[in-house]
Amino acid sequence: MTAQPPGTHLAQLNIGRLLAPTDDPRVAEFMAALDLVNGIGKRSPGFVWMMEGSGEPGTGNTEAKIGGDPQSVSNLTVWEDVGSLEHFVYNTVHKRFYDRRASWFELMARPHFVMWFVPEGHRPPLGEALERLAHLEAHGPTDHAFGWSHLKQAQLWKTRACTPIAAE
Template sequence: MMRPTDLHLAELNVGRLLAPTDDPRVAEFMAALDRVNGLGKRMPGFVWMMEGSGEPGKGNTETKIGGDSQYVSNLTVWESVETLENFVWNTVHRQFYERRQEWFEVLGSMHFVMWWVPEGHKPTLDEALERLDHLRAHGDSDHAFGWTYLKEAKLWRSRNCGGQAA
Protein backbone atom coordinates (compact mmCIF):
# COMPACT_ATOMS: atom_id res chain seq x y z
CA MET A 1 0.00 0.00 0.00
CA MET A 2 1.34 3.42 -0.89
CA ARG A 3 0.69 6.54 1.16
CA PRO A 4 -2.54 8.30 0.29
CA THR A 5 -2.18 12.06 -0.30
CA ASP A 6 -2.99 14.50 2.52
CA LEU A 7 -2.87 11.77 5.14
CA HIS A 8 -0.51 11.12 8.02
CA LEU A 9 0.49 7.81 9.56
CA ALA A 10 -0.82 6.94 13.03
CA GLU A 11 0.70 4.13 15.07
CA LEU A 12 -0.20 2.41 18.30
CA ASN A 13 2.17 0.15 20.17
CA VAL A 14 1.02 -1.50 23.39
CA GLY A 15 2.96 -3.59 25.82
CA ARG A 16 2.59 -5.07 29.27
CA LEU A 17 5.44 -4.29 31.63
CA LEU A 18 6.92 -7.19 33.58
CA ALA A 19 6.39 -5.21 36.78
CA PRO A 20 4.70 -2.01 38.02
CA THR A 21 6.22 1.26 36.78
CA ASP A 22 7.93 1.93 40.13
CA ASP A 23 9.57 -1.51 40.28
CA PRO A 24 13.39 -1.72 39.90
CA ARG A 25 12.96 -4.37 37.17
CA VAL A 26 11.61 -1.71 34.78
CA ALA A 27 13.53 1.27 36.20
CA GLU A 28 15.94 1.57 33.25
CA PHE A 29 13.05 1.64 30.77
CA MET A 30 11.10 4.19 32.83
CA ALA A 31 14.21 6.38 33.22
CA ALA A 32 14.65 6.51 29.44
CA LEU A 33 11.05 7.46 28.54
CA ASP A 34 11.50 11.23 28.64
CA ARG A 35 14.71 11.04 26.61
CA VAL A 36 13.32 8.75 23.91
CA ASN A 37 9.95 10.53 23.71
CA GLY A 38 11.67 13.92 23.64
CA LEU A 39 13.88 12.78 20.79
CA GLY A 40 10.83 11.50 18.90
CA LYS A 41 9.09 14.85 19.25
CA ARG A 42 12.12 16.61 17.76
CA MET A 43 12.43 14.27 14.77
CA PRO A 44 11.68 15.47 11.25
CA GLY A 45 8.21 14.22 10.33
CA PHE A 46 6.90 13.94 13.90
CA VAL A 47 3.35 15.33 14.13
CA TRP A 48 1.75 14.40 17.47
CA MET A 49 2.00 12.11 20.51
CA MET A 50 -0.60 11.09 23.08
CA GLU A 51 0.78 12.45 26.33
CA GLY A 52 0.31 11.49 29.95
CA SER A 53 0.29 13.88 32.88
CA GLY A 54 3.64 15.37 31.93
CA GLU A 55 5.16 14.17 35.18
CA PRO A 56 8.87 13.49 34.56
CA GLY A 57 9.76 9.85 33.99
CA LYS A 58 6.15 8.75 33.41
CA GLY A 59 5.71 9.13 29.65
CA ASN A 60 2.19 7.99 28.94
CA THR A 61 2.29 5.14 31.45
CA GLU A 62 -0.61 6.56 33.47
CA THR A 63 -3.02 5.79 30.61
CA LYS A 64 -4.37 2.35 31.47
CA ILE A 65 -5.73 -0.23 29.07
CA GLY A 66 -8.48 -2.37 30.53
CA GLY A 67 -7.72 -1.02 34.00
CA ASP A 68 -4.35 -2.83 34.02
CA SER A 69 -1.64 -0.48 35.29
CA GLN A 70 1.13 -2.54 33.66
CA TYR A 71 -0.28 -2.10 30.13
CA VAL A 72 1.39 0.89 28.55
CA SER A 73 0.76 2.43 25.16
CA ASN A 74 2.48 4.68 22.68
CA LEU A 75 0.23 6.50 20.21
CA THR A 76 1.84 8.86 17.69
CA VAL A 77 1.23 10.45 14.30
CA TRP A 78 3.94 10.92 11.66
CA GLU A 79 4.07 12.63 8.28
CA SER A 80 5.09 9.41 6.51
CA VAL A 81 6.22 5.83 6.82
CA GLU A 82 9.80 6.95 6.19
CA THR A 83 9.81 9.46 9.05
CA LEU A 84 8.42 6.90 11.51
CA GLU A 85 10.93 4.31 10.32
CA ASN A 86 13.79 6.76 10.70
CA PHE A 87 12.89 7.33 14.35
CA VAL A 88 12.27 3.64 15.12
CA TRP A 89 15.37 2.21 13.44
CA ASN A 90 17.96 5.03 13.24
CA THR A 91 17.92 6.50 16.76
CA VAL A 92 18.42 5.40 20.36
CA HIS A 93 14.83 4.09 20.17
CA ARG A 94 16.19 1.03 18.35
CA GLN A 95 18.42 0.12 21.31
CA PHE A 96 15.42 0.08 23.64
CA TYR A 97 13.30 -1.77 21.08
CA GLU A 98 15.95 -4.47 20.82
CA ARG A 99 15.96 -4.87 24.63
CA ARG A 100 12.14 -4.87 25.05
CA GLN A 101 12.13 -8.45 26.37
CA GLU A 102 13.97 -7.16 29.46
CA TRP A 103 10.97 -5.01 30.46
CA PHE A 104 7.91 -6.36 28.65
CA GLU A 105 5.94 -9.58 28.61
CA VAL A 106 5.74 -11.43 25.32
CA LEU A 107 2.16 -10.88 24.20
CA GLY A 108 0.31 -13.69 22.46
CA SER A 109 -1.34 -11.39 19.94
CA MET A 110 -0.43 -8.50 17.67
CA HIS A 111 0.33 -5.39 19.71
CA PHE A 112 1.28 -2.88 17.03
CA VAL A 113 -0.93 -1.23 14.41
CA MET A 114 -0.74 1.61 11.92
CA TRP A 115 -3.38 3.42 9.87
CA TRP A 116 -3.77 6.59 7.83
CA VAL A 117 -5.41 9.65 9.39
CA PRO A 118 -6.36 13.02 7.89
CA GLU A 119 -3.81 15.76 8.51
CA GLY A 120 -4.58 17.42 11.85
CA HIS A 121 -6.42 14.39 13.30
CA LYS A 122 -5.29 13.29 16.77
CA PRO A 123 -6.53 9.73 17.31
CA THR A 124 -7.89 8.67 20.68
CA LEU A 125 -6.70 5.59 22.49
CA ASP A 126 -10.14 4.00 21.97
CA GLU A 127 -9.88 4.64 18.22
CA ALA A 128 -6.39 3.15 18.16
CA LEU A 129 -7.43 0.07 20.15
CA GLU A 130 -10.31 -0.46 17.71
CA ARG A 131 -7.79 -0.43 14.85
CA LEU A 132 -5.63 -2.95 16.72
CA ASP A 133 -8.65 -5.20 17.31
CA HIS A 134 -9.51 -4.96 13.61
CA LEU A 135 -5.96 -5.93 12.63
CA ARG A 136 -6.05 -8.89 15.02
CA ALA A 137 -9.41 -10.06 13.65
CA HIS A 138 -8.92 -9.43 9.92
CA GLY A 139 -5.20 -9.05 9.22
CA ASP A 140 -3.66 -6.25 7.19
CA SER A 141 -6.08 -4.01 5.30
CA ASP A 142 -6.42 -0.34 4.41
CA HIS A 143 -8.22 0.09 7.78
CA ALA A 144 -5.38 -1.25 9.96
CA PHE A 145 -1.99 -2.67 9.07
CA GLY A 146 1.51 -3.60 10.15
CA TRP A 147 4.91 -3.00 8.56
CA THR A 148 4.55 -5.82 6.02
CA TYR A 149 1.59 -4.04 4.38
CA LEU A 150 3.66 -0.99 3.46
CA LYS A 151 5.74 -1.28 0.29
CA GLU A 152 7.68 1.87 1.24
CA ALA A 153 8.75 0.38 4.61
CA LYS A 154 12.39 -0.27 3.79
CA LEU A 155 14.23 0.12 7.10
CA TRP A 156 11.82 -2.29 8.77
CA ARG A 157 12.68 -4.95 6.20
CA SER A 158 16.44 -4.55 6.61
CA ARG A 159 16.70 -3.86 10.35
CA ASN A 160 13.84 -5.59 12.09
CA CYS A 161 14.17 -8.63 14.27
CA GLY A 162 12.81 -11.51 12.28
CA GLY A 163 9.51 -9.99 11.22
CA GLN A 164 8.04 -9.46 14.68
CA ALA A 165 5.76 -6.52 15.33
CA ALA A 166 7.48 -3.32 16.44
Protein backbone atom coordinates (compact mmCIF):
# COMPACT_ATOMS: atom_id res chain seq x y z
CA MET A 1 0.00 0.00 0.00
CA THR A 2 1.13 3.47 -0.75
CA ALA A 3 0.42 7.04 0.32
CA GLN A 4 0.25 9.97 -2.08
CA PRO A 5 3.66 11.62 -2.40
CA PRO A 6 3.83 15.39 -1.79
CA GLY A 7 3.64 17.52 -4.94
CA THR A 8 1.61 14.96 -6.88
CA HIS A 9 -1.88 14.45 -8.19
CA LEU A 10 -3.67 11.17 -8.91
CA ALA A 11 -4.20 10.12 -12.53
CA GLN A 12 -6.63 7.39 -13.55
CA LEU A 13 -7.44 5.58 -16.77
CA ASN A 14 -10.57 3.50 -17.23
CA ILE A 15 -11.13 1.77 -20.56
CA GLY A 16 -13.98 -0.30 -21.88
CA ARG A 17 -15.43 -1.82 -25.01
CA LEU A 18 -19.03 -0.92 -25.71
CA LEU A 19 -21.44 -3.73 -26.56
CA ALA A 20 -22.37 -1.84 -29.72
CA PRO A 21 -21.27 1.21 -31.77
CA THR A 22 -21.75 4.60 -30.11
CA ASP A 23 -24.80 5.38 -32.26
CA ASP A 24 -26.56 2.06 -31.48
CA PRO A 25 -29.74 2.13 -29.34
CA ARG A 26 -28.23 -0.51 -27.02
CA VAL A 27 -25.74 2.05 -25.66
CA ALA A 28 -27.88 5.17 -26.16
CA GLU A 29 -28.61 5.64 -22.45
CA PHE A 30 -24.90 5.54 -21.63
CA MET A 31 -24.00 7.92 -24.46
CA ALA A 32 -26.77 10.33 -23.47
CA ALA A 33 -25.43 10.51 -19.90
CA LEU A 34 -21.80 11.27 -20.78
CA ASP A 35 -22.15 15.05 -20.65
CA LEU A 36 -24.01 14.90 -17.34
CA VAL A 37 -21.54 12.57 -15.63
CA ASN A 38 -18.46 14.28 -17.06
CA GLY A 39 -19.88 17.69 -16.12
CA ILE A 40 -20.39 16.56 -12.52
CA GLY A 41 -16.84 15.26 -12.49
CA LYS A 42 -15.44 18.54 -13.78
CA ARG A 43 -17.33 20.47 -11.10
CA SER A 44 -16.38 18.09 -8.29
CA PRO A 45 -14.00 19.18 -5.56
CA GLY A 46 -10.49 18.01 -6.35
CA PHE A 47 -11.01 17.62 -10.11
CA VAL A 48 -7.94 18.81 -12.06
CA TRP A 49 -8.16 17.69 -15.70
CA MET A 50 -9.89 15.36 -18.15
CA MET A 51 -8.76 14.11 -21.57
CA GLU A 52 -11.34 15.58 -23.94
CA GLY A 53 -12.75 14.34 -27.21
CA SER A 54 -14.20 16.48 -29.96
CA GLY A 55 -16.36 18.46 -27.59
CA GLU A 56 -19.50 17.39 -29.45
CA PRO A 57 -22.40 16.89 -27.04
CA GLY A 58 -23.00 13.31 -25.99
CA THR A 59 -19.64 12.00 -27.21
CA GLY A 60 -17.40 12.33 -24.16
CA ASN A 61 -14.01 11.05 -25.24
CA THR A 62 -15.35 8.30 -27.45
CA GLU A 63 -13.13 9.38 -30.37
CA ALA A 64 -9.94 8.07 -28.69
CA LYS A 65 -10.08 4.57 -30.16
CA ILE A 66 -7.67 2.23 -28.46
CA GLY A 67 -6.05 0.02 -31.05
CA GLY A 68 -8.36 1.51 -33.69
CA ASP A 69 -11.37 -0.28 -32.18
CA PRO A 70 -14.48 1.84 -32.88
CA GLN A 71 -16.21 0.46 -29.78
CA SER A 72 -13.41 1.21 -27.34
CA VAL A 73 -13.87 4.14 -24.99
CA SER A 74 -11.52 5.60 -22.43
CA ASN A 75 -11.67 8.02 -19.55
CA LEU A 76 -8.44 9.65 -18.43
CA THR A 77 -8.56 12.16 -15.58
CA VAL A 78 -6.35 13.78 -12.97
CA TRP A 79 -7.50 14.53 -9.42
CA GLU A 80 -5.89 16.40 -6.54
CA ASP A 81 -6.04 13.37 -4.31
CA VAL A 82 -7.45 9.91 -3.76
CA GLY A 83 -10.39 11.14 -1.68
CA SER A 84 -11.59 13.46 -4.45
CA LEU A 85 -11.65 10.71 -7.07
CA GLU A 86 -13.17 8.22 -4.67
CA HIS A 87 -15.94 10.68 -3.75
CA PHE A 88 -16.79 11.29 -7.43
CA VAL A 89 -16.80 7.58 -8.30
CA TYR A 90 -18.89 6.37 -5.37
CA ASN A 91 -20.89 9.35 -4.06
CA THR A 92 -22.27 11.05 -7.18
CA VAL A 93 -24.53 10.11 -10.08
CA HIS A 94 -21.47 8.36 -11.54
CA LYS A 95 -22.18 5.47 -9.16
CA ARG A 96 -25.55 4.76 -10.84
CA PHE A 97 -23.82 4.31 -14.19
CA TYR A 98 -20.91 2.41 -12.66
CA ASP A 99 -23.38 -0.07 -11.16
CA ARG A 100 -24.97 -0.61 -14.57
CA ARG A 101 -21.79 -0.89 -16.65
CA ALA A 102 -22.62 -4.48 -17.66
CA SER A 103 -25.61 -3.04 -19.56
CA TRP A 104 -23.32 -1.21 -21.98
CA PHE A 105 -19.85 -2.75 -21.79
CA GLU A 106 -18.36 -6.10 -22.66
CA LEU A 107 -16.80 -8.15 -19.90
CA MET A 108 -13.07 -7.58 -20.06
CA ALA A 109 -10.74 -10.44 -19.20
CA ARG A 110 -7.83 -8.00 -18.73
CA PRO A 111 -7.34 -5.09 -16.34
CA HIS A 112 -9.21 -2.01 -17.52
CA PHE A 113 -8.60 0.46 -14.68
CA VAL A 114 -5.32 1.89 -13.42
CA MET A 115 -4.16 4.76 -11.24
CA TRP A 116 -0.77 6.37 -10.68
CA PHE A 117 0.66 9.56 -9.23
CA VAL A 118 1.79 12.37 -11.52
CA PRO A 119 3.64 15.60 -10.73
CA GLU A 120 1.27 18.50 -10.16
CA GLY A 121 0.60 20.18 -13.51
CA HIS A 122 1.23 17.04 -15.58
CA ARG A 123 -1.50 16.01 -18.06
CA PRO A 124 -0.74 12.43 -19.07
CA PRO A 125 -1.28 11.49 -22.71
CA LEU A 126 -3.26 8.35 -23.52
CA GLY A 127 -0.06 6.49 -24.47
CA GLU A 128 1.39 7.03 -21.01
CA ALA A 129 -1.85 5.85 -19.41
CA LEU A 130 -1.95 2.72 -21.57
CA GLU A 131 1.66 1.98 -20.59
CA ARG A 132 0.63 2.17 -16.92
CA LEU A 133 -2.25 -0.20 -17.57
CA ALA A 134 0.10 -2.64 -19.33
CA HIS A 135 2.51 -2.40 -16.40
CA LEU A 136 -0.31 -3.22 -13.97
CA GLU A 137 -1.29 -6.23 -16.05
CA ALA A 138 2.29 -7.49 -16.32
CA HIS A 139 3.47 -6.83 -12.76
CA GLY A 140 0.40 -6.45 -10.57
CA PRO A 141 -0.07 -3.44 -8.32
CA THR A 142 3.12 -1.46 -7.68
CA ASP A 143 3.79 2.20 -6.94
CA HIS A 144 4.10 2.65 -10.72
CA ALA A 145 0.56 1.46 -11.51
CA PHE A 146 -2.16 0.33 -9.13
CA GLY A 147 -5.83 -0.03 -8.27
CA TRP A 148 -7.88 0.99 -5.25
CA SER A 149 -6.50 -1.72 -2.96
CA HIS A 150 -2.97 -0.28 -3.26
CA LEU A 151 -4.02 3.04 -1.70
CA LYS A 152 -4.14 2.97 2.07
CA GLN A 153 -6.30 6.11 2.19
CA ALA A 154 -8.95 4.71 -0.20
CA GLN A 155 -11.91 3.33 1.71
CA LEU A 156 -15.15 3.71 -0.26
CA TRP A 157 -14.25 1.04 -2.81
CA LYS A 158 -14.39 -1.53 0.00
CA THR A 159 -18.08 -0.94 0.72
CA ARG A 160 -19.48 0.92 -2.29
CA ALA A 161 -17.98 -1.00 -5.22
CA CYS A 162 -20.38 -3.25 -7.05
CA THR A 163 -19.65 -6.85 -7.91
CA PRO A 164 -16.72 -6.94 -10.33
CA ILE A 165 -17.61 -7.79 -13.93
CA ALA A 166 -14.07 -7.70 -15.19
CA ALA A 167 -10.56 -8.35 -13.98
CA GLU A 168 -9.38 -5.47 -11.83
